[in-house]
Amino acid sequence: NAGVMQNPRHLVRRRGQEARLRCSPVKGHSHVYWYRQLPEEGLKFMVYLQKENIIDESGMPKERFSAEFPKEGPSILRIQQVVRGDSAAYFCASSLTLTGPQNIQYFGAGTRLSVL
Amino acid sequence: QKEVEQDPGPLSVPEGAIVSLNCTYSNSAFQYFMWYRQYSRKGPELLMYTYSSGNKEDGRFTAQVDKSSKYISLFIRDSQPSDSATYLCAMSKSGANNLFFGTGTRLTVIP
Numbered sequence: 001n002a003g004v005m006q007n008p009r010h011l012v013r014r015r016g017q018e019a020r021l022r023c024s025p026v027k028g029h030s031h032v033y034w035y036r037q038l039p040e041e042g043l044k045f046m047v048y049l050q051k052e053n054i055i056d057e058s059g060m061p062k063e064r065f066s067a068e069f070p071k072e073g074p075s076i077l078r079i080q081q082v083v084r085g086d087s088a089a090y091f092c093a094s095s096l097t098l099t100g101p102q103n104i105q106y107f108g109a110g111t112r113l114s115v116l
Numbered sequence: 117q118k119e120v121e122q123d124p125g126p127l128s129v130p131e132g133a134i135v136s137l138n139c140t141y142s143n144s145a146f147q148y149f150m151w152y153r154q155y156s157r158k159g160p161e162l163l164m165y166t167y168s169s170g171n172k173e174d175g176r177f178t179a180q181v182d183k184s185s186k187y188i189s190l191f192i193r194d195s196q197p198s199d200s201a202t203y204l205c206a207m208s209k210s211g212a213n214n215l216f217f218g219t220g221t222r223l224t225v226i227p
Contacts, residue, residue, distance in 0.1 A: 004159075033214065040124070042204060043160070045214035056213055091159055093215075103148070103208070105215060107159040 002027065004108035005074075006092050012114045019079040019086070021111045025094030032075045033105060034067060037089040049075060082115045089113075119143050122205055122218025131227050135192040139205035139218045142186065146207040146216070149181050151190045154202045154220065163203075164190065195225045 005024040013019050025032050030051055035043040045059040049069035060067065064082075069075040079086055089112050093105035122139045129135055137151075148167045152160035164179040166172045172179045180189040188207075192199055202220040 006159075031213070035215075035217075040219070042120075042122070042217035042219040043206075043215070045216070048213040059214065103213075104150075104162060104165055106162065107152075109159040112157075 004092055004094050004106055006090075006108035006111050008111060009109065010112050010114070012116065013082050014116050015083055016081050019082050019113055021077040021079075021090050021092075021113070022074045023077070023092030023094075023108060024074040025092075026096075026106055029094035029096050029106075031095045031097070031103075032069050033093040033095070034075075034077050035091045035093065037091060037110070039088075043091060046077075079113075082113070084115045087113055087115045117142060120205065120207060120216050120218045123221055124219050126222040126224060128224045128226060129195055131195060131197060131225055133195050133225070135190075135195050135199070135223060135225075137190040137192075137203050137205075137221050137223070139188050140186055141188075141207060141216075143209075144183075144186065145209040147210040148208045149179070149188050150206040150208075150215070151177075151179055152204040152206060154204055156201075160204055197225045197227050200224045 032049045034046040037043045047060045047067045048056040064080045066078045089110045091110045093107045095103050095105045120141050151164040153163050154160045166179050169181050169183045176193045178191040202222045204220045205218040206215040
């Protein structure tokens with residue numbers, strides 16, 4: 001009974017490179033969320049996706065960041081031309097439904113991105 | 117002003133103590149309240165989920181919500197060293213998709 005799977009667990013990139021973070025939700029969950037956790041800060045919402053659709057990207061930086069959740073395969077968070085300020089832990093969560101008690105979000109172990 | 121405020125601690129208690137963790141919030145639109153536990157270098161793990169004012173108990177954990185005061189609490193009875201972690205409060209609005217988190221309180225239970 002696999003939970004939310006994220007890979008890689010650790011990712012090192014040099015400034016200007018691209019980072020791709022992958023997330024496979026809990027089996028049967030069609031709602032995926034990405035959060036970013038900076039050191040000594042709480043998790044901050046970035047984007048919410050359903051299959052093939054971005055529903056809410058209000059927390060996503062306007063440039064360099066994009067996300068997708070294709071019909072087949074994992075959700076991808078892509079960061080282009082990374083800068084040192086992108087260094088953080090990125091967490092993916094999934095839920096069964098959008099509203100009500102079953103909108104419980106289950107989190108993966110995160111990807112820790114380090115930008116050199 | 118942050119929408120969710122949480123004392124970051126750190127908080128150290130002896131084994132067996134009762135721990136009280138708290139968060140306040142400013143937006144009355146929050147309807148669902150959660151407590152997550154996060155061990156070092158791990159993802160948040162859901163501990164408690166409530167959507168009404170009052171108390172909810174699960175084993176050694178009790179979650180309390182006071183919507184009139186915009187205040188939520190998590191109590192841990194008979195605390196154990198394995199409870200040492202960062203505790204995050206989170207909340208969401210009705211019909212909304214994203215969670216708003218506190219900064220987390222780091223707890224250490226000393227054997």
